[in-house]
Amino acid sequence: MGLEVSKLKNIKMLVLDVDGVLTDTRLWFDGKEWRRFFSIRDGVGIKRLIDGGYQIAIITGSRAEDIRARVKSLGIQFFYEGALDKEPSFLQLQKDSGVKPDEMAYVGDDIFDIPLLQTVAFGATVPEAVDEVLEVAEYVTRRPGGCGAVREVCDYIYKYGAFSSR
Numbered sequence: 001m002g003l004e005v006s007k008l009k010n011i012k013m014l015v016l017d018v019d020g021v022l023t024d025t026r027l028w029f030d031g032k033e034w035r036r037f038f039s040i041r042d043g044v045g046i047k048r049l050i051d052g053g054y055q056i057a058i059i060t061g062s063r064a065e066d067i068r069a070r071v072k073s074l075g076i077q078f079f080y081e082g083a084l085d086k087e088p089s090f091l092q093l094q095k096d097s098g099v100k101p102d103e104m105a106y107v108g109d110d111i112f113d114i115p116l117l118q119t120v121a122f123g124a125t126v127p128e129a130v131d132e133v134l135e136v137a138e139y140v141t142r143r144p145g146g147c148g149a150v151r152e153v154c155d156y157i158y159k160y161g162a163f164s165s166r
Helices: 040-051 065-074 086-097 111-117 131-136 149-160
Strands: 013-016 055-059 078-080 104-107 122-125
Touching (some): 013 086, 040 055, 040 065, 040 149, 055 065, 055 086, 104 111, 104 149, 111 122, 111 131, 122 131
Parallel strands (some): 013 055, 055 078, 104 122
């Protein structure tokens, strides 16, 4: 599945899942809470998009302080947690942001992400996604989830998206 850059030309927002996309799916327990590792490179890509005029949203099934802290530190504009069924949050995101699905890219890796991957203008996943997602995603990143996959998508949007200087 190669990148079809024409699908990125109207993208104004990147919507992301967390576990398996911004992380490598592993959790560790610090004695009080479950924690995740996040990639600095993914964070740089997100910040670069925000600085370039793009909006970022997170829709995650998890509810966790480490995710909330990461979202806040990156200045992500829209955040919806505890959403195993992601469609209601996705509809709310459209109302909250004014951005339409044909102006959005989405990165997800599990069955809960399939409806959104099929609705947005550009749906991407990571190499270790579940088979059902690999079958419907338009693009599979070269880098794994939690290790630069989001940065890869961010760089493409920055280069070819609605606010690029093509």
